[in-house]
Amino acid sequence: MGRSPCCEKAHTNKGAWTKEEDDRLITYIRAHGEGCWRSLPKAAGLLRCGKSCRLRWINYLRPDLKRGNFTVEEDELIIKLHSLLGNKWSLIAGRLPGRTDNEIKNYWNTHIRRKLLSRGIDPATHQPINELHKPPATAAPLSDLRDQMDALVSFRIKKEEAGTEHQQCPDLNLELRISPPHYGQFPLQADQQMKSGGRSDSHCFACSLGVQDSKECSCRIEGCGDGGGSTVSSYDFLGLKAGVRDFRGLEMK
DNA sequence: AACAATAGCAACCGCCACGGA
DNA sequence: CTCCGTGGCGGTTGCTATTGT
CATH class of the missing domain: 1.10.10.60 (Homeodomain-like)
Structure with missing residues (x-):
């Protein structure tokens, strides 16, 4: 069958x-x-x-789509997010209000890839192309992995680098942070998360990316956004393998 | 003007995760 | 615990518009 x-x-x-x-x-x-x-x-x-x-x-x-050309700020944001998340177009789209994953994917493949190549940057790794010709390193020592972890955890997109984007979209907190699942503050949810393999039904993607109090935020945590049904069901932090579903909160109101 | 090559983008396909039975 | 239906995602395809010869 x-x-x-x-x-x-x-x-x-x-x-x-x-x-x-x-x-x-x-x-x-x-x-x-x-x-x-x-x-x-x-x-x-x-x-x-x-x-x-x-x-x-x-x-x-969808009525909330922003048609038209991508701005320079959006360009740079996409590049930064891609360097962090890879081809997780839906996650990237979640940070760009009014843009869809398909649109961003197409835009990446047609414009940004070429732009990065012309800058001498490999679009897949975001490393200078010359670096790619260096002999491959052997297995990374644990200290290197720890450094990479630290880099991921503390990764931030500086507000000043985003400039006008932040002014245009006050809801968009560009202090992007990826952090391990947060169990300590919400013991009940932590229990649920542990039972479901790290999944949470009440901690939304917006929160996990540090955009509490934003429109994207839809979880039911006190002091958080205005609700709307989007949830993060899993986020494989280390592998950046996200199984994030329905995080956009785009139901018809 | 006609044709070929290239770019851009909408749409499709197949896989996978989730949730309910 | 397993199975199955469904929704969602990323990769790919193919059509149309544009540009070059």
Whole structure:
């Protein structure tokens, strides 16, 4: 038994969306909100698979999208975040209000990669290309790993470097910090986290990145943001392997 | 003007994590 | 604990627009 397809391919449209399809999707989501994507196409009268609807909505139709060119500040922020997070486009998008992971991914591949290469920087490693020709180091000693840990933990994007971006987006705290799961302050949650392998259902991604009191913040911790349902389910800090879901808090209000 | 090459981006595909049964 | 359905993510594809010859 193979994996069941996400939709009945024989009866679904593919390719570019028409204006009418867009209208149907928008109308449906405005009326019912983002619900079960699998059943949405049928309910909305669309011959599309749920995944396709979700993608179209998230990447193109959402009302809070910021269309248009990326600013220099956004450029630099993307580069910094990529150097920290790698190809975690959804995480990077979470730090750029109004931008989608797909948009950022495309922008990276078409513009920023070339920009970095022209600066003599390897876009994958963010190291000077010359450095790549040095003989590879042998297994990193523990002290080096510790240094890298420290660097990650204390990594900050300086506000002054971001300049106008911060002024334009006061909610965007550019003091980005990656830190190990925080257990001490919330003993009950810590217990839940331990039981679920480090996951938390109440500590949102915004908080874990140091953007408490922001619009992105959606956890229910006192003194935190205004809520909205986004959660961080896991964040493999050491490997920067994030299984972060639904952190954008973009439900229709 | 016609064609080829390249760039840009929307959309698709396959995999994986999560949560509920 | 395991299985399965679903949503989400990252990589890739393919179409269209633009630029070069």
